[in-house]
Every structure is written in C-alpha cells, then in structure tokens.
Amino acid sequence: MAEVILHNVTKSYGPQTALSGVSMTIADGAFVVLLGPTGAGKTTTLRMVSGLDTPDQGDISINGQSTKGLTPAQRNVAMVFQQYSLYPHLTVRENMEFPLKSPLLRTPRAEITRKVAEVAEILQISHKLDNKATALSGGEMQRVSIGRALVRNPAVYLMDEPLSSLDAKLRADLRVELKNIQSNLGATFLYVTHDQIEAMTMATHVGVLDHGKLVQFGTPREIYEQPVSIYAAGRLGQPHINILPADLFGPAPSNATHIGLRPEHIQQGEGQDALVKRIEHLGDQTRLHLSFKNHDLTTVTDAHTALRAGDILRIQPQRPFYFDANGTRI
Incomplete structure (x- = not known):
C-alpha cells in the first residue's frame, strides 16, 4: 500500500475550474472519502491520482514518488467505476483474471487462480465464477467489478461512487463488506460519493469539496462536531443540520x-x-x-x-x- 499526497493541485477544463489548489495527504492504509455534490471536484481528483488526467499546476506523489510523466499503469492504482464495465462475453472468472494477465504484471497462472479464488470468497461470489457476466444481478456485477480491482493488490484503490446504482439493502451490505476488506488488507482507499452515510460509516477521513476547493479535511466525527462552515456542516448528518x-x-x-x-x-x-x-x-x-x-x-x-x-x-x-x-x- 502507499501514502498519496496532493500538493496544490489545480485543474481547469476551458473556463471551468474543476480543482483549485487542493492539498491533501491520504495516509498509508487510510480510507478517505471525498464528499460533495455534483460538480464539487470529486471525480476530477480521482482522475488526477489515477493518471487519466493531469494537473495544470501542482503535483501528486504516490509512495514518495512524483507521478509526473507516469502512465496509469505505472502508478499501480486500481479504479472501480459507478458503472460495472465488465466484459459481457467473459465469465466472472475470466473478468477477474483479466488485469492479472497484463504483460506488465506477468502473474504466474497458479497465482492468478489463487488470487481469483481468494477474492471471490471474500466477495461471496465463488459460486458464480463460471457464470457469464450477463447472467448476474446488478449487485453481483458490482462485486465482480470490485473483485477485479482487489485481485491486483495495487498501491491505491480508487472508487468512484461504486454503490450508487444499487438498491438500499445491497448498498448497506456492500458498505460493510468494503470496509472489512479495506481493514483486513490495510489498503489505501480514495473513495468518491455524495452519500453522507457512506462517508460516516466507512471513512477514516473525509475531504469536503466545494466547487473544486477542499474546505475541510478530518475524521467524520471531527467534521460532524466541528464544521468550519455551514456548507461543511450540511455535508454530514441525517436529518440535516437546522x-x-x-x-x-x-x-x-x-x-x-x-x-x-x-x-x-x-x-x-x-x-x-x-x-x-x-x-x-x-x-x-x-x-x-x-x-x-x-x-x-x-x-x-x-x-x-x-x-x-x-x-x-x-x-x-x-x-x-x-x-x-x-x-x-x-
């Protein structure tokens, strides 16, 4: 796993500023949730860390190394999206094996089999390994998508609202599972959501974003009990603050x-x-x-x-x- 440091990261798309001078340290083994409404800069932050996009200013380091000039593959990060993005013609096993077969990883066949079986057991989809992806429910497809990231054992896991399209009960179940997985692996997670319940129940730290600016960073309890502004106070708590x-x-x-x-x-x-x-x-x-x-x-x-x-x-x-x-x- 690895520490991730963002230093004065700024990004614009034409006249629109998506991130403005964001500085944040994601400690090794932390579960950091980025919280805010649409347009706050959450997904843009993930794209900066993953290498899918590059900052206009500032720098990002992973495990003490600057990411300038590094491709997504060279950064050793794994990303889970809101949409499942599975290969429909492949089985669950083949979908989970796919990243391990990358020429960059050169994972031995026995190791691929072991990792897939281990992660499938954690996600409770062992009995689905030989099913085609198209034969799965929405919750099962998202588990496979998460599993495809877990088998890689990357430096950092990046998750972009992976539970938002699931029904309420399944979201609650997977919240517990994801937190247990993160704790057991000692993994570094950077997780994007607009759901304050996910932030309160899973995060070790929360970054509250507002129009591209990081307005507060701390534990869920710190932000709940000592908000720096009305905006930050309104991000956590159900019912909302009066x-x-x-x-x-x-x-x-x-x-x-x-x-x-x-x-x-x-x-x-x-x-x-x-x-x-x-x-x-x-x-x-x-x-x-x-x-x-x-x-x-x-x-x-x-x-x-x-x-x-x-x-x-x-x-x-x-x-x-x-x-x-x-x-x-x-």
Missing part, C-alpha cells in the same frame, strides 16, 4: 448571522414553545418536524413518544454552532 437566524432563540454573538443546530442538539421540555407539525416514526427513533417562530426545524426524540401533530413542545438550543454572513463558523 440553519436558522442567529437570534431566533435569544442573544447571539455580535457577528453571528446564523445558528446551526444538529437535530439531537435541541433540548426538549424546557425553553420556548414550538408547534409539532409532523411526526415520522422510524423504528429506532422518531423525527419531529416543528414550527418555531415561523421557522421550520427538525429534531429527534424517543421512538415511543406520545407526542402528536398539533402538540406544543418547549425547546431550547444545546451546543449550537454560530456562523457569520459568509457561512464561516465563528
């Missing part, structure tokens, strides 16, 4: 424009009156949608609450964040 006028509950810092309250940071039973507008029962918890001084906000409460729509609930902030007019944390 952003309200700074003085809605009373006096606020002089330069504060907004108060940010995580749903669990709204204390119930004390404070000022709020109207319960809607209740969502989710099994392990209940979400309350409230109206407070003509502002909507969401909080969470006990799964077995007796509250009903139309009830009055007293609330007050607990552990609030304050932000200035630019959305920067005070």
Whole structure:
C-alpha cells in the first residue's frame, strides 16, 4: 500500500475550474472519502491520482514518488467505476483474471487462480465464477467489478461512487463488506460519493469539496462536531443540520448571522414553545418536524413518544454552532 499526497493541485477544463489548489495527504492504509455534490471536484481528483488526467499546476506523489510523466499503469492504482464495465462475453472468472494477465504484471497462472479464488470468497461470489457476466444481478456485477480491482493488490484503490446504482439493502451490505476488506488488507482507499452515510460509516477521513476547493479535511466525527462552515456542516448528518437566524432563540454573538443546530442538539421540555407539525416514526427513533417562530426545524426524540401533530413542545438550543454572513463558523 502507499501514502498519496496532493500538493496544490489545480485543474481547469476551458473556463471551468474543476480543482483549485487542493492539498491533501491520504495516509498509508487510510480510507478517505471525498464528499460533495455534483460538480464539487470529486471525480476530477480521482482522475488526477489515477493518471487519466493531469494537473495544470501542482503535483501528486504516490509512495514518495512524483507521478509526473507516469502512465496509469505505472502508478499501480486500481479504479472501480459507478458503472460495472465488465466484459459481457467473459465469465466472472475470466473478468477477474483479466488485469492479472497484463504483460506488465506477468502473474504466474497458479497465482492468478489463487488470487481469483481468494477474492471471490471474500466477495461471496465463488459460486458464480463460471457464470457469464450477463447472467448476474446488478449487485453481483458490482462485486465482480470490485473483485477485479482487489485481485491486483495495487498501491491505491480508487472508487468512484461504486454503490450508487444499487438498491438500499445491497448498498448497506456492500458498505460493510468494503470496509472489512479495506481493514483486513490495510489498503489505501480514495473513495468518491455524495452519500453522507457512506462517508460516516466507512471513512477514516473525509475531504469536503466545494466547487473544486477542499474546505475541510478530518475524521467524520471531527467534521460532524466541528464544521468550519455551514456548507461543511450540511455535508454530514441525517436529518440535516437546522440553519436558522442567529437570534431566533435569544442573544447571539455580535457577528453571528446564523445558528446551526444538529437535530439531537435541541433540548426538549424546557425553553420556548414550538408547534409539532409532523411526526415520522422510524423504528429506532422518531423525527419531529416543528414550527418555531415561523421557522421550520427538525429534531429527534424517543421512538415511543406520545407526542402528536398539533402538540406544543418547549425547546431550547444545546451546543449550537454560530456562523457569520459568509457561512464561516465563528
């Protein structure tokens, strides 16, 4: 495995700046998730690291070596895309063997057989090895796509929203499997998603991107508990953070424009009156949608609450964040 360092990486496509001065260290064995909406620069970052594209400025090193002038093959990285990109006329076994048969790797036949069997067992597709790729379900095809990357044992695994096209249950199952695989291999993963649940559950570190700029980098817990801005605060957390006028509950810092309250940071039973507008029962918890001084906000409460729509609930902030007019944390 290897450490990956991006230093002041900038990339433009015509007049559009895709990345602007991005610097980031992906430690050896880390599972780093790049988080942000479409257009934030996530996939562009992967393309820079993989060698599918080159920076206009800055440098990227893998395992202490600059990647300038290196082809994707020379960088020893493996990439998994959102689309499965399998060879439909080949079996699962042949698809997984394909990268090992590269003239650059020159993998012995016995080693190919061993690696494919080992990875197929990890991904629970051993019984599918002789099936044609076209005979697989979507989840099985994505497992094969992931397996084709795992057999190579590259320096870095690059994954571009590999679970986004799967159904919810399969996404949840593969999240667990991917994290276990990464932990067991001690592998370095750079993983792109817009799904905050994937970021919270899999990442050792999260890079929050906004229009090509890295606005915060840290553990999921650090970003959740100490966001640097409204934008960063809104990337993690379900339900989303409540952003309200700074003085809605009373006096606020002089330069504060907004108060940010995580749903669990709204204390119930004390404070000022709020109207319960809607209740969502989710099994392990209940979400309350409230109206407070003509502002909507969401909080969470006990799964077995007796509250009903139309009830009055007293609330007050607990552990609030304050932000200035630019959305920067005070």
